[in-house]
Amino acid sequence: MNDKAQMMVLESIIFAITTIIAIAFLINLSPSSIQRATETTTDLKTIGDDALDTIFAQQTTIKNGGTDQYTGQETYDPTSKLSVCVITNNYAELTASINRSLPTNVFYNVYIADSEGNKVFWCASTGGWSVTDELTPFGTVFTSHHIISINHKHLRVYSDPTSLYLNCVTYQRCHLVDKFTAKYTSSYSYDGATYDFILEMWRI
């Protein structure tokens, strides 16, 4: 009689354990409670970050016109391609580089901000760079950015206000200061070297 009672107790224990295992298994099968962002919300920002990182990582050198007093060799300033595209107003190369990294259904505006909160439109995905070329965003806008350093002397050439002499080539002077001056005040005189390259993107 005692043994039968023991058996019944053990059987009920086994039943309880089996039930617990079944419930645990079902809970394991159910979707995770952790909220993962959907593909469209994170993916585009990540792609934009990667695009800017890739262009920034393409280091180039700018011949700074000086010579090393010991070796006599010309000296260079190391600069990223992102900065050089801005300094030389190379909108076509900039948009082509960004377009190569983004899906074809993504449109964007590029803005450049200084560290004092002033922000100007630089160019759009269409390659247009005047104020009227700024595209109107559609739907959700995702923002990527990259800090760039720009040497003062690449922006303000005091004796020759129209041109910039860079790597033995004369370029039209960088539009950046003119754009800031046009949007804000004529006495705009930011003297820092820190600029924020902002990419605002949206899908169609």
Added chain:
Amino acid sequence: MRGIIKDKGNENAQILVILGIVLATSVFLISSLASEIANVDFVVISETQSSLAREFSVIKESFGATLNYNIAETSSVDTKMINPLKGNITDIEDKFEQTRNEYFNVLLTHGFLFDAHLNGYEYSFKETGLYYVHTTLLLDDGNARVTENVTYSIRFIQY
């Protein structure tokens, strides 16, 4: 009498079998629960993690160049950049603070708190204008913080 003994032996065997099953199931259950507990809170949202790391990497790459440009002044007669960057190493504390403030302002608009400390500087070859600047950079997004000692080499001709 023999029948009773036989019954008793059978039931003992059954109990032993059932106890064995219970033991095996318990081991299985405990190991499953242990592995489940070990994974609790292990999953992180990758976007948040990578954006702080990515942001810090961007800052690390560009801070030195910005400091270099801030410390070196432009000559007003330097029409075609005949001269390389010129500056004065004694200005480094002011220029470092200027650079730090610029980064602080830019990063604040993106929800990051930035700070930097100047730990010291030394020149490699004073005549060639190559200096080593030792810094500590710090970036905080409210949830996590990254800090690192970074040494930059900056170059300019001393006035």
